Amino acid sequence: MNRAALAAALRALHVPGDPVVLPNVWDAVSARVVAAAFPAVATASAAVSASLGHPDGEGVPVDEAFAAVARVVRAVDVPVTADVERGYGLPPAEIAARVADAGAVGCNLEDSDPASGVLVPVAEQVEFLGAVRAADPDLVLNARVDVFLRPGGSFEDGVARGRAYLAAGADCVYPIGLAGDGIAEYCRAVGGPVNVGHGPGGPAPGGLGALGVARVSFGPGLQRLLTARLEVLVAAIREGASPYEP
Template structure:
């Protein structure tokens, strides 16, 4: 890992000018995004998996994910963060080994989530703190994702609930103590609740753009330190590709 890039990546998280992450899925998309002026490149798990014919949720083999990470790092000059999902393990010992492998690719950061992949719900805060500490031991900048809000969306519930924000604040405290560099809250979109969360935690807050949300400059005014687009770019590009191909095949 390039420590200078890691330090630069951490410094880009600002509540005055949020770090903008238009998520990539392979080396080619990363090069295009970097050429457009991105200060850093980060992947989204759905796009990375989909680009290689896999479903989301750690279906793509770890070796393939590491290969993708390495190819992106080698293709761009800006810092690279990789969506590591749940780290391909539940126990801290295996997580430590897996995170070290990711750091060896040259990536400086990772998304690391608290949902129980293949199970239900999220890990208890203390359990997830131990898991975060294991990943952070690699030196990676850990964007600690909580699935409290996405979980509500999957249950067809409103994710913008004060009770969920309170739980996220509790998690942010223990996540920070465990070595997290930022808190990722995909699914939370209400400006007032976002501001409440940002004001209550000591970590930079990463939100994911959803329809109807304020623009990044306004999110920065609310205290947001990082804005990402998640699977949006991948879905948009694949939809356009399919539409273009369909027009060709139906016309000929």
């Protein structure tokens, strides 16, 4: 499929109640494993940053970040959506161009400043998202809502931001940190596709679908689980055991 067809395929997977499940990846190997089981692949910025030896929060040099996306795209034949944080300080049109040049057909964009963590004013974020959308009408745009990462984050503010971002051209909104009873209420209130992250203790992906979610992601969770397992294996080797024994 060409890029427009891949983007359309990814967009069509965002169905409230029957979510696209995206176990996030960080390199070609993890991407191939996921693509063998799921219809699309998503990167996670924290996992990519860790794999490249840089801190999350736009600590990866911009060329390295997009090169990592390109390696994932080359490894699979399904649509790829890339977590590009807040765009690494690039202008909106260049963000869209760099995503396209890497071969991805979707991207995540955050609404807080990666350096300070301060939420960007809604009007500024709406203008930003609208400019990215205008630069690439095919791009599947997942707009992150960071309100719920802040202590005491207002549910009403999160809903208002989600509605505004959808109106600005986002295909899906991602209220990261939202959990529990608020998920179903948020999906109803926003009135468009919602991405919810699955983590320890939260509803399973199927359960999130029942709450009205359209997209389920895992962030760096899988990489962290594998890293923890690797630490156990390395400790066994240090003690003279074989990592291949049960």
